[in-house]
Amino acid sequence: MTASSTAVTLDFCRTDEDLDWRRDAACADLPQRFVFTKVPSEAAPVLRACNHCPIREECVAVVDPMRTWFDGVSGGRLWRNGREVRRAA
Ligand code: SF4
Numbered sequence: 001m002t003a004s005s006t007a008v009t010l011d012f013c014r015t016d017e018d019l020d021w022r023r024d025a026a027c028a029d030l031p032q033r034f035v036f037t038k039v040p041s042e043a044a045p046v047l048r049a050c051n052h053c054p055i056r057e058e059c060v061a062v063v064d065p066m067r068t069w070f071d072g073v074s075g076g077r078l079w080r081n082g083r084e085v086r087r088a089a
Contacts, residue, residue, distance in 0.1 A: 022062075026053035027073070036072035040087055043078045050076035 026049035027035055034046050050056060050073065060075035069082035078085040 022055060022058070024054050025059070026050065026055075034073075037078075038071050038080050038085075040078055040085060043073050046073040047076060047078065 027046045030045055030049060034042050037043050037046075050059075053059065053076075056075050063070050063074040065074050065077075065079040065084075066082045070079045071081065072079060078087070
């Protein structure tokens with residue numbers, strides 16, 4: 001996954017017409033480094049955005065964190081090497 005040059009922070013937010021729904025990402029205006037962080041404290045703003053994100057299910061389906069060994073936030077969870085990073089209670 002690579003960075004987009006637009007304000008949208010996720011690569012899957014390309015401008016292709018069939019990908020328009022991805023522009024609705026609640027994290028679109030957040031710094032990209034927070035979306036792809038491995039640090040739980042930096043992920044907090046994105047995780048809060050996930051709570052009201054209208055494309056949460058699509059995000060997980062596209063990123064497919066476990067199969068892609070994803071690092072970052074997707075679908076309201078922080079991932080590192082495709083495994084969920086559990087936060088302290
Ligand atoms: S579910 Fe979270 S990480 Fe995925 S697009 Fe929405 S706000 Fe961004």
